[in-house]
Amino acid sequence: MNDGIWADFNLVGRRFLRTVTLDLERSFGDLNESVLVTNPERTIVFANRAMERLLRVNRSDLVGSTTRRFFADPAQFDRMAELYHRPSDQRHRRLYPIEAVLGDGTNTHLEVVSAPLFGTSHELAGLLFIAHDVSDRKQLESQLSDVAVTLEDALDAILEGFAIYDSEDRLVICNDNYREIYATSAPAMFPGNRFEDVLRYGLKRNQYDTGGLDDETWLTQRLAKHQAADGAVIEQRLEDGRWLRVSEKRTSSGGIAGIRADITELKEAKALAEKAYQNLNLMADGISACVGEVNLEGRCLFLNKTGCEWFNGTREELLGTRLRERLPWKEREAVKGLFRAGMSGQKATMELGLHFPDGVFRECQMDCNPRLSDAGDVDGLVVLITDITDRKKTERTLAELYAITSTRELCHEGKIAEILRLGCDHFDVPYGIISQVIGAHYTITHAHSPGNKVAAGQTFDLKDTYCTLTLEADEPIATGHAADSDFAGHPCYELFGVETYIGAPLLVDGIVHGTVNFTAHKIRKRPFTPADIQIIRQFADWIGHEIARQRDHQALMDAKVNLERVASIDDLTEICNRRAFLERAQTEIQRFRRTRRPFTTVMLDIDKFKQINDQHGHAAGDECLKVFTRVIGDELRSVDIFGRVGGEEFCLVLPETGLDDAKNVCERLRNKVVQECQLDIVEQTVTCSMGLAQAVTEDVDFSTLMQRADAALYEAKTTGRNKCVAYRDHLDPASARAVTPH
Numbered sequence: 001m002n003d004g005i006w007a008d009f010n011l012v013g014r015r016f017l018r019t020v021t022l023d024l025e026r027s028f029g030d031l032n033e034s035v036l037v038t039n040p041e042r043t044i045v046f047a048n049r050a051m052e053r054l055l056r057v058n059r060s061d062l063v064g065s066t067t068r069r070f071f072a073d074p075a076q077f078d079r080m081a082e083l084y085h086r087p088s089d090q091r092h093r094r095l096y097p098i099e100a101v102l103g104d105g106t107n108t109h110l111e112v113v114s115a116p117l118f119g120t121s122h123e124l125a126g127l128l129f130i131a132h133d134v135s136d137r138k139q140l141e142s143q144l145s146d147v148a149v150t151l152e153d154a155l156d157a158i159l160e161g162f163a164i165y166d167s168e169d170r171l172v173i174c175n176d177n178y179r180e181i182y183a184t185s186a187p188a189m190f191p192g193n194r195f196e197d198v199l200r201y202g203l204k205r206n207q208y209d210t211g212g213l214d215d216e217t218w219l220t221q222r223l224a225k226h227q228a229a230d231g232a233v234i235e236q237r238l239e240d241g242r243w244l245r246v247s248e249k250r251t252s253s254g255g256i257a258g259i260r261a262d263i264t265e266l267k268e269a270k271a272l273a274e275k276a277y278q279n280l281n282l283m284a285d286g287i288s289a290c291v292g293e294v295n296l297e298g299r300c301l302f303l304n305k306t307g308c309e310w311f312n313g314t315r316e317e318l319l320g321t322r323l324r325e326r327l328p329w330k331e332r333e334a335v336k337g338l339f340r341a342g343m344s345g346q347k348a349t350m351e352l353g354l355h356f357p358d359g360v361f362r363e364c365q366m367d368c369n370p371r372l373s374d375a376g377d378v379d380g381l382v383v384l385i386t387d388i389t390d391r392k393k394t395e396r397t398l399a400e401l402y403a404i405t406s407t408r409e410l411c412h413e414g415k416i417a418e419i420l421r422l423g424c425d426h427f428d429v430p431y432g433i434i435s436q437v438i439g440a441h442y443t444i445t446h447a448h449s450p451g452n453k454v455a456a457g458q459t460f461d462l463k464d465t466y467c468t469l470t471l472e473a474d475e476p477i478a479t480g481h482a483a484d485s486d487f488a489g490h491p492c493y494e495l496f497g498v499e500t501y502i503g504a505p506l507l508v509d510g511i512v513h514g515t516v517n518f519t520a521h522k523i524r525k526r527p528f529t530p531a532d533i534q535i536i537r538q539f540a541d542w543i544g545h546e547i548a549r550q551r552d553h554q555a556l557m558d559a560k561v562n563l564e565r566v567a568s569i570d571d572l573t574e575i576c577n578r579r580a581f582l583e584r585a586q587t588e589i590q591r592f593r594r595t596r597r598p599f600t601t602v603m604l605d606i607d608k609f610k611q612i613n614d615q616h617g618h619a620a621g622d623e624c625l626k627v628f629t630r631v632i633g634d635e636l637r638s639v640d641i642f643g644r645v646g647g648e649e650f651c652l653v654l655p656e657t658g659l660d661d662a663k664n665v666c667e668r669l670r671n672k673v674v675q676e677c678q679l680d681i682v683e684q685t686v687t688c689s690m691g692l693a694q695a696v697t698e699d700v701d702f703s704t705l706m707q708r709a710d711a712a713l714y715e716a717k718t719t720g721r722n723k724c725v726a727y728r729d730h731l732d733p734a735s736a737r738a739v740t741p742h
Helices: 003-011 014-019 021-028 049-055 074-079 135-157 176-181 183-188 195-204 215-228 264-285 305-310 329-343 389-406 412-427 467-473 491-496 530-568 578-595 609-616 618-634 659-676 702-718
Strands: 034-038 044-047 096-101 107-118 124-133 161-165 171-174 230-237 243-250 256-262 290-295 300-303 348-355 361-372 378-387 431-438 441-448 459-461 477-479 500-508 511-520 599-606 641-644 649-655 688-694 724-726
Touching (some): 034 049, 049 124, 107 135, 183 195, 195 215, 215 256, 243 264, 290 305, 329 378, 412 530, 431 467, 530 578, 578 599, 599 659, 618 649, 618 659, 659 724, 688 702
Antiparallel strands (some): 107 124, 290 300, 290 378, 361 378, 431 511, 441 459, 477 500, 599 649
16 A cells, blocks of 8 residues: 555545545555555445455445454454554554455454544544465474474484574574583584583583694684585594584585484493504514505505515505516416415415515515415405525525535536535525635635626725634624624725625634625615525534645655656656556555445547647647646546556546546536647647446456546547547457557
8 A cells, every 4th residue: 555545544534434445445445465454443444356365255245234243262353452442552563364265164363454544634534454464484394393393303313413503503402312412512602602602611611622722723623524514424532431423514505414423332432442553554664574464456445564565665655556467477477376276265275486576586485375264255365474495595505515515526626616606596696705815914815706706816904804803703694784783984885885794714724714795785685584594504514624634645746746746647647657656546446345435447538649740740749748647647646647658649547437427527628628729730629539447346456447438538539539438348458459440
């Protein structure tokens, strides 16, 4: 209704109402709002079409009646009479909810607002009512109320504490569990109170464990996490020792919904489990072997400290990865087969060599133990990898050391050279040295080195070598990283930069002779072990014994040679002549008949020697004979007997040597002749043929053995020369001299 009409109403009285009905119709008849006008006696004088539809009564039936019949509660009709008694009262500004009875007998809910109408004399001319049907809203409010009750019931059924704060961070609703969890703060948990105020209330009453922070700092950090409301889980500790898991997230309306769960028991159980896990980790980390656990896909679930070192990564980097993919492909295939065997449910074991990512090759024993689920199915493997490199290497070294020291194919110098080579291989270093120490002088007597960089005969001040420490200790010593040990301040480190050293004193007949040591300029990846110390001790013991034996033997042989030299030496070749050779050979036959210990005779003949004499003269032939005997003699032992029995024919007796070992010796000698007997003045290649025969029980005289060796030599000559042939039964000793073998 516009202001002009209201002004008219204020100017006219009852007479105006009777005269302006048509104006009311024009003003309110077609309005969507439901309008009704009564006189001071509460009689209806006007109702528009909207009111007609609302009350479901024809307008003609409304005019002249009262509104009493439309009140479901008659007392309310009586109470509203006061609007007529006090027309200027503020009550007209209020909304009156009315449960109305409509014309068709149904009930509905209305909201009514009234306005007084005054005449020209300011007397009350009537009341204007505007009504709204609010039944739909009432129904919705009822539904919302039911939902709220249901929500409260649902929230109380949640085992966790639950609360919702609105966009202004004021409490909307929370369940009883929320209040019970924060019992100290419960009095502050009422709708409309801010989250910060709830926190401060509990903070002042020491409800929270602030972890040593002052109250304001703790509050600032907690509010920041609360406002983030990103769903992240926060673990909160209360002063009474309880632990809560807090998770908060923004609602679509901008508020914050949060859940609090008491996880005290879970934390305690987790702490116990972590302690047990730490104990297991401590045990596993104390093991020098690699201990790991993998799932069905081969992904690492656990790896101890040693395993992390071998696979060259941290535990965080290696967990979840397939460790075998870090190995070379050939080794991956071997490991894959072992894993398949373990996954079948049986324990699988294998010894294999692995190149680990830390750069170290290890010979390992790998054990795969199936891990079973509660259902008894294999759901993973527990893998133990034990480094057996030292054990395997020690076994091989000792076996090879025995072979070197017991062989008859190597001379004294050859054996020492092989031991130095073996030591370098075992300790994985390039340099092996035997020294003799006289006073303050250190002299290298034997050496093994790349490209012969270190040669025998070099002399140093003893104080400038690590061997002075070895001799002072009077026992083997070793370091794999001199710069990080007591060796760092020694002159040897400053002068030569030797990082790796292992050495032992060398005794000969109980007297210090020098040292044996093995060295490298690089830092050793694997530390020396007690087994390594025992190995070098055995090297030193054997070398010392061999030097002493060789000294004694050499002294004896020198004396014997000097006594026999004049009567038994061939003038040209300076080896045994025929008479001396046969005498000594006969002695060997007699010894053989007493001891039955094997001994072999070898007949040697320079191939095509006559051509050398014919083409180059006897001087060339004599030179060839001297070079030949020198080459052969240098390769023989002091117990071997070597003599010239003809022009270019020689005979060799190998005591304590069976036919197989003799063959090896002869092949070595034959190759030496080819390599070292060539003369610039002789065009042809100088070679030799050899015939071998081993002494047998029937041999009474050396001549019979010599004849069999000569028959084998004849066979070598007639079948191509430059070869070694052992006597066989079908060869005829009587026919050997029938053809001259030149």
